[in-house]
Amino acid sequence: xxxxxxxxxxxxxxxxxxxxxxxxxxxxxxxxxxxxxxxxxxxxxxxxxxxxxxxxxxxxxxxxxx
Numbered sequence: 001x002x003x004x005x006x007x008x009x010x011x012x013x014x015x016x017x018x019x020x021x022x023x024x025x026x027x028x029x030x031x032x033x034x035x036x037x038x039x040x041x042x043x044x045x046x047x048x049x050x051x052x053x054x055x056x057x058x059x060x061x062x063x064x065x066x
Contacts, residue, residue, distance in 0.1 A: 014047050017050070021039060
């Protein structure tokens with residue numbers, strides 16, 4: 001059961017920040033290639049940060065049920 005929650009956290013956090021990055025690219029808010037690469041790195045860093053937040057929330061919830 002816990003494995004399903006992990007995949008939900010991973011999918012949701014990737015979806016949010018990939019959508020943010022694509023929004024910034026498609027609406028031409030960021031234009032140069034250097035800025036695009038840097039924003040992509042920031043968004044992927046935020047994905048992993050949200051992975052950690054989500055996984056820790058799952059583990060805290062799981063451990064309190066024991």
